Amino acid sequence: MDRNRIIFGHPLPTMLHYQSIQEAETSFGRNLTVAEKLWFSYSANQPDYLLHCHNILFLILFYTIFTLPFMVVELCGSKNIGKYKLQPNIKRSFSDMFKCYKAVVYSFILAVGPLQVLSYPTIKWIGIRTGLPLPSGWEIFWQMLVYFLIEDYTNYWTHRLLHSKWAYENIHHIHHEYTAPIAFAASYAHWAEILILGVPSFLGPAIVPGHIITYWSWFVMRHLEAIETHCGYDFKWSPTKLIPFYGGAEYHDYHHYVGGQSQCNFASVFTYCDYIYGTDKGYRYRKSILKKQL
Numbered sequence: 001m002d003r004n005r006i007i008f009g010h011p012l013p014t015m016l017h018y019q020s021i022q023e024a025e026t027s028f029g030r031n032l033t034v035a036e037k038l039w040f041s042y043s044a045n046q047p048d049y050l051l052h053c054h055n056i057l058f059l060i061l062f063y064t065i066f067t068l069p070f071m072v073v074e075l076c077g078s079k080n081i082g083k084y085k086l087q088p089n090i091k092r093s094f095s096d097m098f099k100c101y102k103a104v105v106y107s108f109i110l111a112v113g114p115l116q117v118l119s120y121p122t123i124k125w126i127g128i129r130t131g132l133p134l135p136s137g138w139e140i141f142w143q144m145l146v147y148f149l150i151e152d153y154t155n156y157w158t159h160r161l162l163h164s165k166w167a168y169e170n171i172h173h174i175h176h177e178y179t180a181p182i183a184f185a186a187s188y189a190h191w192a193e194i195l196i197l198g199v200p201s202f203l204g205p206a207i208v209p210g211h212i213i214t215y216w217s218w219f220v221m222r223h224l225e226a227i228e229t230h231c232g233y234d235f236k237w238s239p240t241k242l243i244p245f246y247g248g249a250e251y252h253d254y255h256h257y258v259g260g261q262s263q264c265n266f267a268s269v270f271t272y273c274d275y276i277y278g279t280d281k282g283y284r285y286r287k288s289i290l291k292k293q294l
């Protein structure tokens with residue numbers, strides 16, 4: 001397949017391409033890794049446009065996979081796990097959760113899907129690469145860290161704006177229908193909010209572009225993180241507890257618990273923005289009261 005053909009008036013990739021694994025190995029002066037061979041076999045005959053559109057499939061696939069264990073936990077009602085529930089008086093039925101799931105998948109298909117299709121040229125403009133060599137583990141790690149920091153800061157201010165009177169009443173109130181959030185509600189929001197919050201997520205890759213595998217992984221990780229922070233359970237043994245300044249489920253649950261008037265805990269991932277800008281005072285005061293009662 002000629003990968004330099006024109007789609008939407010933009011030439012498909014301009015980076016170096018190889019006709020075969022041998023050609024790539026000769027060019028690099030080394031053998032390709034197993035992962036690189038697999039990537040070559042998978043991507044060599046696919047236009048970058050299709051690789052870009054994998055994002056919407058991953059979004060739906062991982063949203064379905066990551067939320068399922070939380071549904072099982074909620075329906076089982078096990079005491080061992082129930083003790084970690086943040087708002088134990090609220091129980092969700094299967095139909096409650098499925099209704100939320102359907103609403104989110106519709107918004108992915110009707111809002112995010114068309115945006116994905118139309119936004120293809122942007123990944124070319126910002127310089128996301130699709131060819132060989134693949135990024136190293138360290139490159140992926142550092143780029144993802146930068147993406148999380150950029151997203152966290154810009155999402156903080158966007159979320160604060162969504163709590164202004166007009167934006168809350170017209171857009172953000174839908175996300176706050178869940179005063180006791182569930183994993184499925186991570187992306188339960190007005191379609192406009194889903195698109196608006198896509199901007200902070202896109203900024204990291206736009207500023208520090210990497211390989212499309214890093215790009216896919218970033219959106220999957222960000223989504224996984226949002227599912228965890230909305231899951232309604234604060235598992236003490238969660239590996240995310242080891243991440244410095246990580247907010248987590250308890251932190252964001254408080255934002256939903258306080259509800260529409262919430263001017264507290266706006267950050268999506270870390271806690272330092274709320275600390276610096278003084279929007280975690282209510283949360284910290286409540287924690288100190290609860291600590292004294294123990």
Ligand SMILES: [Zn+2]
Pocket residue numbers: 159163172176255
């Ligand atoms: Zn909010």
Ligand SMILES: [Zn+2]
Pocket residue numbers: 175181230252256
């Ligand atoms: Zn939320």
